[in-house]
Structure formats: C-alpha cells, structure tokens
Amino acid sequence: MASVGASREPAGTSKHPPAHGDLEDIELSLLLEGVFRQYGFDFREYAPASLRRRVWRRVFAEGLQTISALQDKLLHDPACMERLLLDLSINVTAMFRDPAFYLAFREKVVPILRTYPFTRIWVAGCSTGEEVYSLAILLEEEQVYDRARIYATDINESVLDRARSGVFPLDKMREYTQNYIKGGGTRAFSEYYLAKYDGAQFQRSLIENVVFAQHNLVSDHSFNEFNVIICRNVMIYFDRTLQERVHRLFFDSLVTFGVLGLGHKESIRFSPHEAGYEELDPSEKLYRKVG
Amino acid sequence: MYDLVCIGASWGGLKAIGQVLADLPAELDLPIAIAQHRHPDSPEGTLAQLLQAQTNRPVLDVEDKMAIEPRHVYIAPPNYHLLVERGSFALSVDERIQFARPSIDVLFETAAHAYGSGVIGIILTGANDDGAHGLARIKRVGGVAVIQDPLGAARRTMPDAAIAATVADAILPLDAIGKFIYGLWVQPATVREVTKA
Ligand SMILES: C[S@@+](CC[C@H](N)C(=O)[O-])C[C@H]1O[C@@H](n2cnc3c(N)ncnc32)[C@H](O)[C@@H]1O
Numbered sequence: 001m002a003s004v005g006a007s008r009e010p011a012g013t014s015k016h017p018p019a020h021g022d023l024e025d026i027e028l029s030l031l032l033e034g035v036f037r038q039y040g041f042d043f044r045e046y047a048p049a050s051l052r053r054r055v056w057r058r059v060f061a062e063g064l065q066t067i068s069a070l071q072d073k074l075l076h077d078p079a080c081m082e083r084l085l086l087d088l089s090i091n092v093t094a095m096f097r098d099p100a101f102y103l104a105f106r107e108k109v110v111p112i113l114r115t116y117p118f119t120r121i122w123v124a125g126c127s128t129g130e131e132v133y134s135l136a137i138l139l140e141e142e143q144v145y146d147r148a149r150i151y152a153t154d155i156n157e158s159v160l161d162r163a164r165s166g167v168f169p170l171d172k173m174r175e176y177t178q179n180y181i182k183g184g185g186t187r188a189f190s191e192y193y194l195a196k197y198d199g200a201q202f203q204r205s206l207i208e209n210v211v212f213a214q215h216n217l218v219s220d221h222s223f224n225e226f227n228v229i230i231c232r233n234v235m236i237y238f239d240r241t242l243q244e245r246v247h248r249l250f251f252d253s254l255v256t257f258g259v260l261g262l263g264h265k266e267s268i269r270f271s272p273h274e275a276g277y278e279e280l281d282p283s284e285k286l287y288r289k290v291g
Numbered sequence: 292m293y294d295l296v297c298i299g300a301s302w303g304g305l306k307a308i309g310q311v312l313a314d315l316p317a318e319l320d321l322p323i324a325i326a327q328h329r330h331p332d333s334p335e336g337t338l339a340q341l342l343q344a345q346t347n348r349p350v351l352d353v354e355d356k357m358a359i360e361p362r363h364v365y366i367a368p369p370n371y372h373l374l375v376e377r378g379s380f381a382l383s384v385d386e387r388i389q390f391a392r393p394s395i396d397v398l399f400e401t402a403a404h405a406y407g408s409g410v411i412g413i414i415l416t417g418a419n420d421d422g423a424h425g426l427a428r429i430k431r432v433g434g435v436a437v438i439q440d441p442l443g444a445a446r447r448t449m450p451d452a453a454i455a456a457t458v459a460d461a462i463l464p465l466d467a468i469g470k471f472i473y474g475l476w477v478q479p480a481t482v483r484e485v486t487k488a
Contacts, residue, residue: 047381049374049401
C-alpha cells in the first residue's frame with residue numbers, strides 16, 4: 001500500500017499525518033455501522049483505541065488482513081459476528097475489587113441508607129455478579145439488606161446467567177478473602193460460600209433481594225428511581241459523548257440525595273450534571289445528588 | 292513535530308525513569324506517558340509521588356479520558372491498561388497481557404495509532420519482553436525508537452527483546468537518554484518515510 005502523504009490529512013486535525021491511522025479509522029467506523037445496521041449491536045460510541053485492538057485480534061484470528069475484510073465476512077456470516085461479540089465483551093471483575101471503595105461505602109453510604117425505610121440500588125454493568133454479591137454481603141453485615149432491593153443489570157445475558165448461579169472460581173477465594181477484610185468485612189469470608197468441586201457456591205440468600213435483568217446503557221431508558229447507582233469500569237469503554245448520555249440517564253434515575261458510585265479512575269467531570277453532585281468521598285468516587 | 296513521549300519499564304524502572312525525567316531540560320514541553328509494571332496491590336499514587344520528587348513537571352495518575360497536555364507526566368494507574376486516543380487517554384481493565392497490567396505494548400501501540408510519526412518510544416530496564424511489539428509498531432509508523440543499553444540496565448531482558456524486535460534509532464546508556472530526547476525536540480529527525488508492515 002502506498003505511503004500516506006500529508007495531502008490526505010483532513011484539515012485541522014494535526015501537524016503531521018497520523019501514519020496509516022486515517023484509513024483504518026474509516027474502516028473501523030464502517031464496520032461498526034454495518035454491525036449496527038445488520039445485527040443491532042451498537043458499538044459506535046465506544047472508546048475507539050480499545051475497540052480497535054479487539055477488532056484487529058478478530059481480523060487475525062479469522063485469517064484476514066484488513067478490517068474491511070472482516071466487515072465483509074461478518075455481514076454474511078452470523079457465526080463470525082458471534083465470535084467478534086465475544087471478543088468485544090470485557091467482563092473482567094472481582095469480589096470487593098478496590099477494597100477501599102467498599103470501606104468508604106460502609107462508612108459513608110450505609111448511614112444514609114439507614115435513614116430510608118426502603119432502598120433501591122442499581123448496579124449497572126454488573127458482569128458475572130461478583131460486585132453484586134460483595135455489595136449484598138456488605139449490606140447484610142450492616143443490617144440494611146432486608147430493606148434493600150438490588151437491580152443488577154448488564155447488556156450481556158450470558159454473564160447474567162453466571163451471576164444468577166452464584167458460583168465463582170475457588171482459586172480466587174484467597175484474593176477475595178483478603179479484599180473482603182480490607183473492605184471492612186467483619187466475619188469469616190468462608191461463611192458465605194460452600195466449596196464444591198466446580199467452584200465456590202455462594203449462599204442463595206445473598207440474592208434473595210436481587211433482580212438480575214438485561215439492560216443496555218446505550219439504548220435503554222431508566223426503569224425506576226434509585227437511592228444508589230453503582231457503575232464501575234463500564235463507562236471507561238465508552239467515548240465522551242456516550243459517557244455524557246449515560247451520566248444524564250443516571251442523574252435522572254437518582255432520587256435527590258441519591259448516591260452515585262464510579263470506578264476508581266473514572267471522573268464525574270464528564271457528567272453534564274457535575275454541578276448537581278456533591279462529593280461524598282472523592283477518592284473513592286462516591287457522589288451525592290444535590291441538584 | 293513530536294507529540295508524545297512514551298516510556299515503558301519494569302524491574303528497576305523507578306530509578307531509571309526518575310533519571311530520564313531528571314535529565315530533561317525544563318523547556319522541553321512534550322507530554323510524557325509512562326507504563327511501569329507494578330505489583331497489583333501497589334499503593335495508589337506512590338509511583339507518581341516518587342517521580343514527582345525528581346522533576347518539576349506535573350506528574351499525574353491518569354483518570355479516564357484525561358486530556359493530554361504539554362509538559363505533563365502521565366502514569367498508567369496500577370491494574371489498568373493505559374491507551375492513547377487523539378488528545379486524551381483512555382483506560383481499560385481488560386485481562387493482563389503476559390501478566391502485565393498496565394501493558395507497555397498497549398500504551399505504545401495505541402500511541403502509534405493516534406500520533407504516528409509524532410511518537411518517541413523509550414524502552415528501559417525490565418525482566419520480560421513487554422514493549423518490544425509496541426516499540427516496533429512505533430517505528431513502523433515513522434516514530435522514534437529509543438532503547439536503554441542492555442549492558443547498564445538493572446535487567447536486560449526487556450531492552451534485549453526490543454533490540455531484537457526493531458531497528459532502534461538509538462541504544463543509549465541511561466544518562467544519555469534525556470539529552471537525546473532533548474536533541475530530537477530541538478532538531479527533529481528529518482521527516483521519515485511512512486511505511487506499512
Ligand atoms: C469490565 S466489566 C465491569 C464489571 C464490574 N462493574 C466491575 O467493576 O468489576 C464491564 C461490563 O460492562 C458491560 N457493558 C458493556 N457495555 C454495556 C452497555 N452498553 N450496557 C450495559 N452493560 C454494558 C459488559 O458486558 C461488562 O460486563
């Protein structure tokens with residue numbers, strides 16, 4: 001392929017040609033448009049750098065050379081689309097991930113929850129459920145679980161099935177036990193699960209008040225009013241426009257004085273409603289809606 | 292001419308990165324992004340604090356979608372991959388890549404895509420081969436590849452792997468890297484042919 005000269009550079013983007021970047025960006029956006037129109041999966045506003053890496057991985061795995069070739073293949077072959085979907089779904093999660101977050105939740109959010117007769121909590125992008133079980137354990141220990149209902153949602157049905165099963169890998173229990181203790185846990189973590197041959201089966205009672213449901217943050221609307229919304233390490237995969245839209249969805253779904261919890265490295269600055277929140281614990285990314 | 296300096300380091304990296312930063316003259320206004328392997332439980336922020344002691348530039352742990360600004364030093368936070376978009380950073384919690392998160396390859400490859408020949412990549416000491424692919428990618432899109440001389444490195448595996456993966460523009464002892472970068476900034480290498488692999 002010929003070298004990309006400065007003359008091809010669209011006006012006002014940069015002082016030098018971004019190498020082969022231009023054409024690849026065109027191919028990627030055409031592929032995403034095709035995927036959306038043919039299959040309805042909308043990745044058009046996901047953060048491109050991460051998406052591009054994943055798409056290239058699929059290009060090579062299919063024995064192809066270009067993103068355009070992958071587009072051609074997957075538009076005519078639903079099985080290929082399925083494989084790309086698997087590549088694009090990043091479900092990495094852990095119990096009591098970032099223990100300091102759970103500690104701050106115990107200390108700063110639970111007292112607020114005690115003032116309500118009943119609380120509704122939305123865990124958006126809950127993946128395989130580790131976060132939900134962690135939260136349930138915390139609420140149980142703080143004696144507010146009985147008057148709480150957790151709505152745990154994800155775009156991906158198959159991770160929700162795994163979340164419902166409550167079985168997590170046994171070899172993770174050491175790490176999770178340490179996290180649990182650092183997160184302010186007060187019991188023996190092993191009380192919460194039974195070690196079985198295929199994994200650690202967590203107590204069913206932990207999800208008595210949990211509703212798992214499919215929900216797409218890109219296209220679905222709010223489905224309730226919440227006292228707490230937790231959405232961690234989901235919006236980092238979105239571009240800023242989509243982040244803004246999802247922030248608006250969360251703001252509109254929170255009651256006044258409701259609490260929003262984000263991932264450790266996520267910023268509320270991109271919320272169009274930044275001014276509508278006050279900081280509850282800025283380093284743990286816990287905010288309270290005031291406006 | 293240049294847009295971004297990317298540094299990758301592992302074992303022994305703190306000291307090495309500290310020296311490179313300390314050697315950069317104050318007027319050099321390029322942003323610098325760093326992926327240094329750390330233990331997953333490394334306390335938050337400490338790397339930034341330690342490096343801040345070596346330089347007057349603002350040193351920051353990256354937050355998602357943070358804008359890339361001149362003169363700033365950006366650190367990949369522990370347990371996240373650091374990715375470069377045009378004008379800003381992105382983070383991901385994707386699986387570790389060859390045991391590493393942050394992965395140096397991810398930083399370098401995304402920087403190469405976003406800024407092409409405007410990237411200067413630097414591989415320092417380390418006991419694995421992360422970064423070798425990424426540096427080769429930077430080189431392929433016309434950027435500059437700099438590698439610490441394996442002879443003086445605390446661990447030479449990473450520089451050796453980078454040398455094997457690409458044709459470096461410079462293989463230098465640690466205390467010459469800062470000066471070399473400054474020299475490039477003052478007088479950019481002549482416009483490079485942009486080639487595709
Ligand atoms: C990296 S996991 C984060 C899991 C968990 N919240 C945590 O922090 O450990 C990201 C999750 O977001 C989900 N997700 C991605 N896009 C989504 C969308 N548009 N709507 C809802 N969930 C989405 C993915 O399916 C995945 O399970």
